[in-house]
Amino acid sequence: MKADIHPNYRDAEIRCACGNIIHTKSIKSSVLIGICNVCHPFYTGTQKFIDTAGRVDKFQQRMAKTQAAQAAAAAASTKKKKK
Helix, strand or coil: CCCCCCCCCEEEEEEECCCCEEEEEECCCEEEECCCCCCCHHHHCCCCCCCHHHHHHHHHHHHHHHHHHHHHHHHHHHHHHHC
16 A cells, blocks of 8 residues: 555544434544434434325326426427428
8 A cells, every 4th residue: 555645544523413422433533413313213213204195196296297288389389380
């Protein structure tokens, strides 16, 4: 390995917004994060299930509306070219 080209690997402290501190090693001495395993809803058991079927239905409705508009525009363009 070449000398003096590798970053300095040292003890690091990861701080979460909830106040949790995790000690590890990194090239940065301090890292700030917004969410960790102590405050994340998946790990705390307070996870809320969202109605994904409703989201999928809404997406499909928007997609059908867009495709209908594109088909109408293509038909209008075809009519315009024929004249």
